[in-house]
Amino acid sequence: MVAVTKMKDPQISELLNFAHTLADLAAGAIMPYFRRRIAVTNKMSDGGFDPVTSADRAAERAIRKAIAATYPEHGIIGEEFAAAPGSGRYHWLIDPIDGTRAFITGSPLWGTLIGLTRDGQPLVGVMSQPFTGERFWADTRRGRWRGPDGKTRTLRTRSCPKLSEAVMTSTHPDLFTGADAQAFAALKSRVRMTRFGGDCYGYCMLATGFVDLVVEAGLKPYDVMALIPIIQSAGGVITTWDGKPATDGGRIVAAGDRGLHAEALAVLSARR
Amino acid sequence: MVAVTKMKDPQISELLNFAHTLADLAAGAIMPYFRRRIAVTNKMSDGGFDPVTSADRAAERAIRKAIAATYPEHGIIGEEFAAAPGSGRYHWLIDPIDGTRAFITGSPLWGTLIGLTRDGQPLVGVMSQPFTGERFWADTRRGRWRGPDGKTRTLRTRSCPKLSEAVMTSTHPDLFTGADAQAFAALKSRVRMTRFGGDCYGYCMLATGFVDLVVEAGLKPYDVMALIPIIQSAGGVITTWDGKPATDGGRIVAAGDRGLHAEALAVLSARR
Numbered sequence: 001m002v003a004v005t006k007m008k009d010p011q012i013s014e015l016l017n018f019a020h021t022l023a024d025l026a027a028g029a030i031m032p033y034f035r036r037r038i039a040v041t042n043k044m045s046d047g048g049f050d051p052v053t054s055a056d057r058a059a060e061r062a063i064r065k066a067i068a069a070t071y072p073e074h075g076i077i078g079e080e081f082a083a084a085p086g087s088g089r090y091h092w093l094i095d096p097i098d099g100t101r102a103f104i105t106g107s108p109l110w111g112t113l114i115g116l117t118r119d120g121q122p123l124v125g126v127m128s129q130p131f132t133g134e135r136f137w138a139d140t141r142r143g144r145w146r147g148p149d150g151k152t153r154t155l156r157t158r159s160c161p162k163l164s165e166a167v168m169t170s171t172h173p174d175l176f177t178g179a180d181a182q183a184f185a186a187l188k189s190r191v192r193m194t195r196f197g198g199d200c201y202g203y204c205m206l207a208t209g210f211v212d213l214v215v216e217a218g219l220k221p222y223d224v225m226a227l228i229p230i231i232q233s234a235g236g237v238i239t240t241w242d243g244k245p246a247t248d249g250g251r252i253v254a255a256g257d258r259g260l261h262a263e264a265l266a267v268l269s270a271r272r
Numbered sequence: 273m274v275a276v277t278k279m280k281d282p283q284i285s286e287l288l289n290f291a292h293t294l295a296d297l298a299a300g301a302i303m304p305y306f307r308r309r310i311a312v313t314n315k316m317s318d319g320g321f322d323p324v325t326s327a328d329r330a331a332e333r334a335i336r337k338a339i340a341a342t343y344p345e346h347g348i349i350g351e352e353f354a355a356a357p358g359s360g361r362y363h364w365l366i367d368p369i370d371g372t373r374a375f376i377t378g379s380p381l382w383g384t385l386i387g388l389t390r391d392g393q394p395l396v397g398v399m400s401q402p403f404t405g406e407r408f409w410a411d412t413r414r415g416r417w418r419g420p421d422g423k424t425r426t427l428r429t430r431s432c433p434k435l436s437e438a439v440m441t442s443t444h445p446d447l448f449t450g451a452d453a454q455a456f457a458a459l460k461s462r463v464r465m466t467r468f469g470g471d472c473y474g475y476c477m478l479a480t481g482f483v484d485l486v487v488e489a490g491l492k493p494y495d496v497m498a499l500i501p502i503i504q505s506a507g508g509v510i511t512t513w514d515g516k517p518a519t520d521g522g523r524i525v526a527a528g529d530r531g532l533h534a535e536a537l538a539v540l541s542a543r544r
Contacts, residue, residue: 148403195374196444
Protein backbone atom coordinates (compact mmCIF):
# COMPACT_ATOMS: atom_id res chain seq x y z
CA MET A 1 0.00 0.00 0.00
CA VAL A 2 1.41 3.37 -1.09
CA ALA A 3 1.02 6.24 1.34
CA VAL A 4 -0.58 9.23 -0.41
CA THR A 5 0.52 12.50 1.12
CA LYS A 6 -2.30 15.02 0.67
CA MET A 7 -1.59 18.66 1.47
CA LYS A 8 -3.86 19.61 4.36
CA ASP A 9 -6.31 22.42 3.57
CA PRO A 10 -5.89 25.46 5.82
CA GLN A 11 -8.74 26.39 8.14
CA ILE A 12 -11.02 29.09 6.72
CA SER A 13 -10.37 31.24 9.80
CA GLU A 14 -6.64 31.05 9.04
CA LEU A 15 -7.26 32.13 5.44
CA LEU A 16 -9.52 34.99 6.55
CA ASN A 17 -6.88 36.19 9.02
CA PHE A 18 -4.33 36.06 6.22
CA ALA A 19 -6.66 38.08 3.97
CA HIS A 20 -6.77 40.74 6.72
CA THR A 21 -2.97 40.72 6.79
CA LEU A 22 -2.93 41.30 3.04
CA ALA A 23 -5.35 44.21 3.47
CA ASP A 24 -3.04 45.69 6.11
CA LEU A 25 -0.05 45.35 3.77
CA ALA A 26 -2.01 47.05 0.99
CA ALA A 27 -3.03 49.89 3.30
CA GLY A 28 0.60 50.49 4.23
CA ALA A 29 1.59 50.60 0.56
CA ILE A 30 -1.31 52.77 -0.58
CA MET A 31 -1.85 55.38 2.12
CA PRO A 32 1.38 57.33 1.53
CA TYR A 33 -0.03 58.11 -1.93
CA PHE A 34 -3.62 59.02 -1.01
CA ARG A 35 -4.29 62.79 -1.17
CA ARG A 36 -0.74 63.34 -2.39
CA ARG A 37 -0.20 65.02 -5.76
CA ILE A 38 0.93 61.98 -7.70
CA ALA A 39 1.51 61.22 -11.36
CA VAL A 40 -1.32 59.32 -13.00
CA THR A 41 -0.08 57.16 -15.86
CA ASN A 42 -2.27 55.94 -18.65
CA LYS A 43 -2.11 52.23 -19.24
CA MET A 44 -4.45 52.09 -22.22
CA SER A 45 -2.68 52.48 -25.56
CA ASP A 46 -5.84 53.63 -27.36
CA GLY A 47 -5.87 56.91 -25.47
CA GLY A 48 -8.74 56.02 -23.16
CA PHE A 49 -8.43 57.21 -19.58
CA ASP A 50 -7.73 54.46 -17.07
CA PRO A 51 -5.44 55.79 -14.37
CA VAL A 52 -3.07 53.51 -12.56
CA THR A 53 -1.32 54.91 -9.59
CA SER A 54 1.98 53.97 -8.11
CA ALA A 55 -0.03 53.04 -5.06
CA ASP A 56 -1.94 50.37 -6.97
CA ARG A 57 1.24 48.68 -8.16
CA ALA A 58 3.07 48.97 -4.84
CA ALA A 59 0.14 47.35 -3.03
CA GLU A 60 -0.23 44.51 -5.50
CA ARG A 61 3.50 43.78 -5.27
CA ALA A 62 3.30 43.61 -1.47
CA ILE A 63 0.25 41.34 -1.59
CA ARG A 64 1.77 38.98 -4.18
CA LYS A 65 5.00 38.70 -2.22
CA ALA A 66 3.16 37.78 0.98
CA ILE A 67 1.00 35.15 -0.75
CA ALA A 68 4.01 33.60 -2.48
CA ALA A 69 5.85 33.39 0.83
CA THR A 70 2.96 31.93 2.86
CA TYR A 71 0.97 29.86 0.37
CA PRO A 72 3.30 29.25 -2.59
CA GLU A 73 0.85 26.79 -4.17
CA HIS A 74 -1.97 29.37 -4.28
CA GLY A 75 -2.78 31.08 -7.57
CA ILE A 76 -2.96 34.87 -7.85
CA ILE A 77 -5.05 36.98 -10.24
CA GLY A 78 -4.67 40.74 -9.94
CA GLU A 79 -5.24 43.85 -12.00
CA GLU A 80 -1.69 45.03 -12.44
CA PHE A 81 0.51 42.01 -13.11
CA ALA A 82 0.28 38.68 -14.95
CA ALA A 83 -1.72 35.89 -13.32
CA ALA A 84 0.17 33.25 -11.29
CA PRO A 85 -1.81 30.05 -11.92
CA GLY A 86 -0.71 28.18 -8.78
CA SER A 87 -0.88 24.41 -8.33
CA GLY A 88 -3.78 23.89 -5.96
CA ARG A 89 -7.41 24.52 -5.16
CA TYR A 90 -6.96 28.13 -4.00
CA HIS A 91 -6.80 31.36 -5.98
CA TRP A 92 -6.54 34.92 -4.70
CA LEU A 93 -8.30 37.62 -6.73
CA ILE A 94 -7.05 41.04 -5.76
CA ASP A 95 -7.71 44.65 -6.70
CA PRO A 96 -5.53 46.89 -4.53
CA ILE A 97 -7.50 50.04 -5.40
CA ASP A 98 -10.99 49.34 -6.67
CA GLY A 99 -12.11 52.83 -7.60
CA THR A 100 -8.90 54.42 -8.89
CA ARG A 101 -10.90 57.35 -10.29
CA ALA A 102 -12.42 58.04 -6.88
CA PHE A 103 -8.92 57.72 -5.40
CA ILE A 104 -7.35 60.33 -7.67
CA THR A 105 -10.13 62.82 -6.92
CA GLY A 106 -9.45 62.49 -3.18
CA SER A 107 -12.72 60.66 -2.48
CA PRO A 108 -12.63 57.84 0.09
CA LEU A 109 -15.10 55.76 -1.97
CA TRP A 110 -12.45 53.24 -3.05
CA GLY A 111 -11.29 50.05 -1.42
CA THR A 112 -8.78 47.23 -1.44
CA LEU A 113 -10.48 44.01 -2.55
CA ILE A 114 -9.07 40.65 -1.45
CA GLY A 115 -11.01 37.60 -2.62
CA LEU A 116 -10.14 33.92 -2.23
CA THR A 117 -11.68 31.04 -4.15
CA ARG A 118 -11.47 27.28 -3.52
CA ASP A 119 -12.14 25.17 -6.60
CA GLY A 120 -13.36 28.35 -8.29
CA GLN A 121 -15.99 29.15 -5.63
CA PRO A 122 -15.81 32.30 -3.46
CA LEU A 123 -14.59 31.38 0.02
CA VAL A 124 -13.40 34.57 1.72
CA GLY A 125 -13.71 38.27 0.90
CA VAL A 126 -12.27 41.46 2.42
CA MET A 127 -12.91 45.09 1.47
CA SER A 128 -10.63 47.56 3.22
CA GLN A 129 -10.91 51.38 3.21
CA PRO A 130 -7.85 52.52 5.11
CA PHE A 131 -8.51 56.30 4.97
CA THR A 132 -11.83 56.08 6.83
CA GLY A 133 -10.66 53.05 8.82
CA GLU A 134 -13.47 50.85 7.53
CA ARG A 135 -13.27 47.16 6.78
CA PHE A 136 -15.90 44.66 5.56
CA TRP A 137 -15.20 40.93 5.52
CA ALA A 138 -16.91 37.56 5.22
CA ASP A 139 -16.51 33.86 4.72
CA THR A 140 -19.32 31.74 3.29
CA ARG A 141 -21.20 31.70 6.60
CA ARG A 142 -21.04 35.14 8.12
CA GLY A 143 -19.96 38.71 7.45
CA ARG A 144 -18.75 41.52 9.65
CA TRP A 145 -17.75 45.16 9.32
CA ARG A 146 -15.81 47.62 11.40
CA GLY A 147 -15.93 51.41 11.21
CA PRO A 148 -13.64 54.20 12.41
CA ASP A 149 -14.93 53.64 15.97
CA GLY A 150 -13.32 50.18 15.99
CA LYS A 151 -16.57 48.36 16.84
CA THR A 152 -17.34 45.17 14.91
CA ARG A 153 -20.89 44.67 13.66
CA THR A 154 -22.71 41.97 11.70
CA LEU A 155 -23.40 42.52 8.00
CA ARG A 156 -27.10 42.25 7.22
CA THR A 157 -29.01 43.55 4.22
CA ARG A 158 -32.40 45.18 4.68
CA SER A 159 -35.75 44.01 3.43
CA CYS A 160 -36.97 45.94 0.39
CA PRO A 161 -39.03 43.82 -2.01
CA LYS A 162 -40.32 46.70 -4.17
CA LEU A 163 -38.37 48.56 -6.85
CA SER A 164 -40.45 51.67 -6.11
CA GLU A 165 -38.89 51.82 -2.61
CA ALA A 166 -35.36 50.81 -3.57
CA VAL A 167 -32.21 52.92 -3.34
CA MET A 168 -29.82 51.99 -6.15
CA THR A 169 -26.14 52.82 -6.60
CA SER A 170 -23.87 52.52 -9.61
CA THR A 171 -20.36 53.80 -10.16
CA HIS A 172 -21.11 55.97 -13.20
CA PRO A 173 -23.94 56.39 -15.74
CA ASP A 174 -21.42 56.01 -18.57
CA LEU A 175 -20.69 52.39 -17.55
CA PHE A 176 -23.60 51.40 -19.79
CA THR A 177 -23.80 51.63 -23.58
CA GLY A 178 -26.37 50.69 -26.22
CA ALA A 179 -29.11 48.33 -25.06
CA ASP A 180 -27.50 48.11 -21.62
CA ALA A 181 -27.89 51.87 -21.20
CA GLN A 182 -31.58 51.57 -22.09
CA ALA A 183 -32.04 48.71 -19.63
CA PHE A 184 -30.30 50.68 -16.87
CA ALA A 185 -32.41 53.78 -17.63
CA ALA A 186 -35.58 51.66 -17.40
CA LEU A 187 -34.49 50.37 -13.99
CA LYS A 188 -33.44 53.84 -12.82
CA SER A 189 -36.91 55.19 -13.69
CA ARG A 190 -38.48 52.51 -11.47
CA VAL A 191 -36.46 52.92 -8.27
CA ARG A 192 -36.94 55.55 -5.59
CA MET A 193 -33.46 57.02 -5.80
CA THR A 194 -30.18 56.45 -7.62
CA ARG A 195 -26.76 57.60 -6.47
CA PHE A 196 -23.67 57.46 -8.64
CA GLY A 197 -20.10 56.93 -7.47
CA GLY A 198 -18.97 54.17 -5.25
CA ASP A 199 -17.32 51.19 -6.93
CA CYS A 200 -16.92 48.53 -4.20
CA TYR A 201 -18.23 50.93 -1.56
CA GLY A 202 -21.79 50.65 -2.88
CA TYR A 203 -21.79 46.86 -2.47
CA CYS A 204 -20.62 47.22 1.13
CA MET A 205 -23.39 49.74 1.84
CA LEU A 206 -25.79 47.12 0.44
CA ALA A 207 -24.34 44.53 2.82
CA THR A 208 -24.77 46.93 5.78
CA GLY A 209 -28.42 47.57 4.82
CA PHE A 210 -28.32 51.15 3.51
CA VAL A 211 -28.52 50.47 -0.22
CA ASP A 212 -30.96 48.04 -1.85
CA LEU A 213 -29.58 47.56 -5.34
CA VAL A 214 -26.19 47.88 -7.07
CA VAL A 215 -26.13 47.63 -10.86
CA GLU A 216 -22.95 47.79 -12.89
CA ALA A 217 -21.31 46.55 -16.08
CA GLY A 218 -17.83 45.76 -17.33
CA LEU A 219 -16.55 44.27 -14.05
CA LYS A 220 -13.56 41.96 -13.95
CA PRO A 221 -13.56 38.85 -11.72
CA TYR A 222 -11.17 40.60 -9.26
CA ASP A 223 -13.63 43.56 -9.08
CA VAL A 224 -16.37 41.34 -7.73
CA MET A 225 -14.98 38.11 -6.18
CA ALA A 226 -14.27 39.59 -2.73
CA LEU A 227 -17.74 41.14 -2.67
CA ILE A 228 -19.66 37.90 -3.31
CA PRO A 229 -19.23 36.41 0.20
CA ILE A 230 -19.72 39.88 1.72
CA ILE A 231 -23.12 40.20 0.04
CA GLN A 232 -24.25 36.58 0.31
CA SER A 233 -23.36 36.19 3.99
CA ALA A 234 -25.36 39.38 4.69
CA GLY A 235 -28.48 37.86 3.11
CA GLY A 236 -28.13 39.47 -0.32
CA VAL A 237 -28.04 38.09 -3.84
CA ILE A 238 -25.43 38.90 -6.48
CA THR A 239 -25.49 37.59 -10.06
CA THR A 240 -24.99 38.76 -13.63
CA TRP A 241 -27.87 40.52 -15.40
CA ASP A 242 -28.73 37.08 -16.84
CA GLY A 243 -28.99 35.53 -13.38
CA LYS A 244 -25.73 33.60 -13.71
CA PRO A 245 -23.00 33.42 -11.05
CA ALA A 246 -21.15 36.73 -10.58
CA THR A 247 -17.77 34.99 -10.38
CA ASP A 248 -16.79 35.82 -13.96
CA GLY A 249 -17.67 39.52 -13.58
CA GLY A 250 -19.33 41.37 -16.48
CA ARG A 251 -22.73 42.95 -15.94
CA ILE A 252 -23.57 42.62 -12.26
CA VAL A 253 -26.72 43.13 -10.22
CA ALA A 254 -26.66 42.84 -6.44
CA ALA A 255 -29.71 43.16 -4.22
CA GLY A 256 -30.24 43.07 -0.49
CA ASP A 257 -33.64 41.43 -0.93
CA ARG A 258 -34.25 38.27 -3.00
CA GLY A 259 -37.60 39.54 -4.33
CA LEU A 260 -36.05 42.84 -5.37
CA HIS A 261 -33.28 40.99 -7.22
CA ALA A 262 -35.90 39.09 -9.24
CA GLU A 263 -37.74 42.34 -10.05
CA ALA A 264 -34.51 44.01 -11.16
CA LEU A 265 -33.56 41.06 -13.39
CA ALA A 266 -37.00 41.19 -15.00
CA VAL A 267 -36.64 44.89 -15.87
CA LEU A 268 -33.07 44.49 -17.12
CA SER A 269 -33.97 41.51 -19.35
CA ALA A 270 -37.21 42.99 -20.74
CA ARG A 271 -35.28 45.76 -22.47
CA ARG A 272 -32.76 43.55 -24.24
CA MET B 273 -22.33 115.38 23.46
CA VAL B 274 -24.20 112.08 23.45
CA ALA B 275 -22.12 108.96 23.93
CA VAL B 276 -22.83 106.42 21.18
CA THR B 277 -22.33 102.87 22.33
CA LYS B 278 -21.27 100.76 19.40
CA MET B 279 -21.15 97.01 19.82
CA LYS B 280 -17.55 95.88 19.27
CA ASP B 281 -17.11 93.46 16.38
CA PRO B 282 -15.68 90.10 17.45
CA GLN B 283 -12.28 89.07 16.13
CA ILE B 284 -12.45 86.82 13.08
CA SER B 285 -10.38 84.20 14.93
CA GLU B 286 -13.01 84.18 17.69
CA LEU B 287 -15.78 83.71 15.14
CA LEU B 288 -13.87 80.90 13.39
CA ASN B 289 -13.32 79.15 16.72
CA PHE B 290 -17.03 79.47 17.43
CA ALA B 291 -17.82 78.00 13.99
CA HIS B 292 -15.67 74.98 14.93
CA THR B 293 -17.64 74.68 18.18
CA LEU B 294 -20.87 74.66 16.17
CA ALA B 295 -19.45 71.91 13.93
CA ASP B 296 -18.58 69.88 17.05
CA LEU B 297 -22.13 70.31 18.37
CA ALA B 298 -23.55 69.21 15.03
CA ALA B 299 -21.29 66.15 14.96
CA GLY B 300 -22.50 65.14 18.40
CA ALA B 301 -26.12 65.47 17.32
CA ILE B 302 -25.70 63.73 13.96
CA MET B 303 -23.34 60.81 14.53
CA PRO B 304 -25.74 58.70 16.67
CA TYR B 305 -27.97 58.56 13.56
CA PHE B 306 -25.35 57.81 10.89
CA ARG B 307 -25.43 54.18 9.70
CA ARG B 308 -28.39 53.54 11.95
CA ARG B 309 -31.62 52.36 10.41
CA ILE B 310 -33.60 55.56 10.79
CA ALA B 311 -36.93 56.78 9.51
CA VAL B 312 -36.66 59.09 6.54
CA THR B 313 -39.57 61.53 6.42
CA ASN B 314 -40.67 63.27 3.29
CA LYS B 315 -40.97 67.01 3.63
CA MET B 316 -42.23 67.69 0.12
CA SER B 317 -46.01 67.57 -0.14
CA ASP B 318 -45.96 66.90 -3.90
CA GLY B 319 -44.57 63.42 -3.35
CA GLY B 320 -41.04 64.21 -4.48
CA PHE B 321 -38.28 62.56 -2.53
CA ASP B 322 -36.33 64.91 -0.28
CA PRO B 323 -35.30 63.07 2.87
CA VAL B 324 -34.89 64.90 6.13
CA THR B 325 -33.46 62.94 8.96
CA SER B 326 -33.91 63.37 12.65
CA ALA B 327 -30.18 64.01 12.66
CA ASP B 328 -30.56 67.09 10.47
CA ARG B 329 -33.12 68.65 12.76
CA ALA B 330 -31.33 67.74 15.98
CA ALA B 331 -28.11 69.30 14.71
CA GLU B 332 -29.76 72.50 13.51
CA ARG B 333 -31.50 72.88 16.88
CA ALA B 334 -28.19 72.50 18.72
CA ILE B 335 -26.48 75.02 16.43
CA ARG B 336 -29.28 77.60 16.69
CA LYS B 337 -29.35 77.31 20.48
CA ALA B 338 -25.59 77.92 20.72
CA ILE B 339 -25.68 80.94 18.39
CA ALA B 340 -28.62 82.48 20.24
CA ALA B 341 -26.79 82.03 23.56
CA THR B 342 -23.44 83.42 22.40
CA TYR B 343 -24.30 85.99 19.74
CA PRO B 344 -27.99 86.82 20.24
CA GLU B 345 -27.80 89.69 17.73
CA HIS B 346 -26.58 87.40 14.91
CA GLY B 347 -29.05 86.27 12.26
CA ILE B 348 -29.48 82.58 11.39
CA ILE B 349 -30.54 81.02 8.08
CA GLY B 350 -30.80 77.23 8.01
CA GLU B 351 -32.48 74.51 6.01
CA GLU B 352 -34.85 73.11 8.59
CA PHE B 353 -36.34 76.00 10.53
CA ALA B 354 -37.49 79.57 9.84
CA ALA B 355 -34.83 82.26 9.44
CA ALA B 356 -33.93 84.40 12.46
CA PRO B 357 -33.14 87.83 10.96
CA GLY B 358 -30.94 89.13 13.79
CA SER B 359 -30.16 92.78 14.42
CA GLY B 360 -26.56 93.18 13.32
CA ARG B 361 -24.00 92.75 10.59
CA TYR B 362 -23.55 88.98 11.04
CA HIS B 363 -25.57 86.08 9.66
CA TRP B 364 -24.93 82.36 10.03
CA LEU B 365 -25.91 80.14 7.11
CA ILE B 366 -26.03 76.53 8.15
CA ASP B 367 -26.76 73.18 6.58
CA PRO B 368 -26.29 70.47 9.23
CA ILE B 369 -26.22 67.65 6.65
CA ASP B 370 -25.36 68.81 3.16
CA GLY B 371 -25.84 65.60 1.21
CA THR B 372 -28.77 63.97 3.02
CA ARG B 373 -29.12 61.44 0.17
CA ALA B 374 -25.49 60.38 0.56
CA PHE B 375 -26.10 60.20 4.32
CA ILE B 376 -29.06 57.82 4.09
CA THR B 377 -27.15 55.49 1.77
CA GLY B 378 -24.34 55.20 4.34
CA SER B 379 -21.85 57.17 2.22
CA PRO B 380 -19.51 59.57 4.06
CA LEU B 381 -19.75 62.12 1.22
CA TRP B 382 -21.87 64.55 3.24
CA GLY B 383 -20.85 67.36 5.53
CA THR B 384 -21.99 69.94 8.04
CA LEU B 385 -21.73 73.42 6.51
CA ILE B 386 -21.30 76.45 8.76
CA GLY B 387 -20.99 79.77 6.97
CA LEU B 388 -20.84 83.28 8.42
CA THR B 389 -21.39 86.54 6.55
CA ARG B 390 -20.67 90.12 7.61
CA ASP B 391 -22.73 92.72 5.77
CA GLY B 392 -23.75 89.94 3.37
CA GLN B 393 -20.18 88.98 2.46
CA PRO B 394 -18.71 85.53 3.28
CA LEU B 395 -16.35 85.82 6.24
CA VAL B 396 -15.82 82.34 7.67
CA GLY B 397 -16.64 78.82 6.44
CA VAL B 398 -16.39 75.34 7.96
CA MET B 399 -17.15 71.96 6.40
CA SER B 400 -17.09 69.07 8.87
CA GLN B 401 -17.27 65.35 8.06
CA PRO B 402 -17.41 63.68 11.46
CA PHE B 403 -17.47 60.05 10.28
CA THR B 404 -14.12 60.27 8.48
CA GLY B 405 -12.82 62.85 10.96
CA GLU B 406 -12.23 65.44 8.25
CA ARG B 407 -12.65 69.18 8.57
CA PHE B 408 -12.07 72.02 6.10
CA TRP B 409 -12.18 75.65 7.22
CA ALA B 410 -11.25 79.15 6.10
CA ASP B 411 -11.57 82.85 6.70
CA THR B 412 -11.09 85.38 3.92
CA ARG B 413 -7.29 85.08 4.10
CA ARG B 414 -6.38 81.43 4.50
CA GLY B 415 -7.84 77.94 4.54
CA ARG B 416 -6.85 74.74 6.30
CA TRP B 417 -7.97 71.12 6.41
CA ARG B 418 -7.46 68.24 8.78
CA GLY B 419 -7.87 64.53 8.01
CA PRO B 420 -8.30 61.43 10.16
CA ASP B 421 -4.58 61.55 11.00
CA GLY B 422 -5.13 64.83 12.87
CA LYS B 423 -2.55 66.77 10.85
CA THR B 424 -3.49 70.25 9.69
CA ARG B 425 -2.60 71.23 6.11
CA THR B 426 -3.05 74.33 3.96
CA LEU B 427 -5.83 74.38 1.38
CA ARG B 428 -4.47 75.06 -2.10
CA THR B 429 -6.09 74.38 -5.45
CA ARG B 430 -4.02 72.98 -8.30
CA SER B 431 -3.17 74.58 -11.60
CA CYS B 432 -5.23 73.22 -14.50
CA PRO B 433 -5.96 75.82 -17.16
CA LYS B 434 -7.32 73.41 -19.80
CA LEU B 435 -10.77 71.82 -19.84
CA SER B 436 -9.31 68.81 -21.64
CA GLU B 437 -7.21 68.03 -18.55
CA ALA B 438 -9.81 68.87 -15.93
CA VAL B 439 -11.49 66.51 -13.46
CA MET B 440 -15.05 67.63 -12.78
CA THR B 441 -17.47 66.60 -10.06
CA SER B 442 -21.18 67.15 -9.67
CA THR B 443 -23.64 65.68 -7.20
CA HIS B 444 -25.96 64.04 -9.73
CA PRO B 445 -26.61 64.23 -13.49
CA ASP B 446 -30.31 64.82 -12.81
CA LEU B 447 -29.56 68.17 -11.12
CA PHE B 448 -29.79 69.71 -14.59
CA THR B 449 -32.88 70.06 -16.78
CA GLY B 450 -33.64 71.58 -20.19
CA ALA B 451 -31.02 73.97 -21.52
CA ASP B 452 -28.97 73.55 -18.33
CA ALA B 453 -28.72 69.81 -19.00
CA GLN B 454 -27.46 70.54 -22.53
CA ALA B 455 -24.91 73.03 -21.21
CA PHE B 456 -23.68 70.56 -18.59
CA ALA B 457 -23.45 67.78 -21.22
CA ALA B 458 -21.39 70.10 -23.43
CA LEU B 459 -19.00 70.78 -20.56
CA LYS B 460 -18.86 67.10 -19.58
CA SER B 461 -17.85 66.19 -23.15
CA ARG B 462 -14.92 68.62 -22.92
CA VAL B 463 -13.35 67.57 -19.60
CA ARG B 464 -11.05 64.62 -18.99
CA MET B 465 -13.22 62.93 -16.40
CA THR B 466 -16.46 63.50 -14.51
CA ARG B 467 -17.41 61.90 -11.19
CA PHE B 468 -20.89 62.13 -9.72
CA GLY B 469 -21.79 62.17 -6.04
CA GLY B 470 -20.30 64.48 -3.53
CA ASP B 471 -22.35 67.52 -2.58
CA CYS B 472 -20.06 69.72 -0.41
CA TYR B 473 -17.32 67.08 -0.51
CA GLY B 474 -16.50 67.83 -4.14
CA TYR B 475 -15.85 71.51 -3.37
CA CYS B 476 -13.49 70.53 -0.56
CA MET B 477 -11.60 68.16 -2.89
CA LEU B 478 -11.28 71.14 -5.25
CA ALA B 479 -9.85 73.24 -2.41
CA THR B 480 -7.33 70.48 -1.58
CA GLY B 481 -6.21 70.27 -5.23
CA PHE B 482 -7.69 66.92 -6.36
CA VAL B 483 -10.64 68.17 -8.38
CA ASP B 484 -10.50 71.00 -10.92
CA LEU B 485 -14.13 71.87 -11.52
CA VAL B 486 -17.43 71.54 -9.62
CA VAL B 487 -20.62 72.34 -11.51
CA GLU B 488 -24.05 72.21 -9.91
CA ALA B 489 -27.51 73.77 -10.02
CA GLY B 490 -30.35 74.44 -7.63
CA LEU B 491 -28.18 75.33 -4.62
CA LYS B 492 -29.52 77.35 -1.72
CA PRO B 493 -27.39 80.08 -0.11
CA TYR B 494 -26.73 77.80 2.92
CA ASP B 495 -25.50 75.06 0.53
CA VAL B 496 -22.72 77.29 -0.75
CA MET B 497 -21.91 80.12 1.69
CA ALA B 498 -19.52 78.11 3.88
CA LEU B 499 -17.72 76.86 0.77
CA ILE B 500 -16.97 80.31 -0.70
CA PRO B 501 -14.14 81.22 1.70
CA ILE B 502 -12.86 77.61 1.58
CA ILE B 503 -12.48 77.83 -2.21
CA GLN B 504 -11.36 81.44 -2.49
CA SER B 505 -8.71 81.19 0.25
CA ALA B 506 -7.31 78.13 -1.53
CA GLY B 507 -6.85 80.09 -4.75
CA GLY B 508 -10.04 78.99 -6.48
CA VAL B 509 -12.94 80.85 -8.04
CA ILE B 510 -16.62 80.25 -7.35
CA THR B 511 -19.49 82.07 -9.08
CA THR B 512 -22.84 81.40 -10.68
CA TRP B 513 -22.93 80.15 -14.29
CA ASP B 514 -23.40 83.83 -15.25
CA GLY B 515 -20.23 84.86 -13.46
CA LYS B 516 -22.09 86.56 -10.61
CA PRO B 517 -21.30 86.11 -6.90
CA ALA B 518 -22.18 82.64 -5.58
CA THR B 519 -23.68 84.05 -2.38
CA ASP B 520 -27.29 83.66 -3.55
CA GLY B 521 -26.80 80.02 -4.63
CA GLY B 522 -28.50 78.78 -7.80
CA ARG B 523 -26.34 77.41 -10.62
CA ILE B 524 -22.78 77.27 -9.35
CA VAL B 525 -19.41 76.72 -11.01
CA ALA B 526 -16.23 76.45 -8.94
CA ALA B 527 -12.76 76.05 -10.40
CA GLY B 528 -9.34 75.64 -8.87
CA ASP B 529 -7.76 77.60 -11.73
CA ARG B 530 -8.92 81.06 -12.86
CA GLY B 531 -8.33 80.27 -16.53
CA LEU B 532 -10.31 77.06 -16.28
CA HIS B 533 -13.18 78.93 -14.64
CA ALA B 534 -13.33 81.31 -17.61
CA GLU B 535 -13.29 78.38 -20.06
CA ALA B 536 -16.09 76.62 -18.18
CA LEU B 537 -18.23 79.78 -18.10
CA ALA B 538 -17.76 80.18 -21.86
CA VAL B 539 -18.97 76.64 -22.56
CA LEU B 540 -21.90 76.92 -20.15
CA SER B 541 -23.08 80.25 -21.63
CA ALA B 542 -22.61 79.24 -25.29
CA ARG B 543 -25.31 76.60 -24.96
CA ARG B 544 -28.00 78.79 -23.45
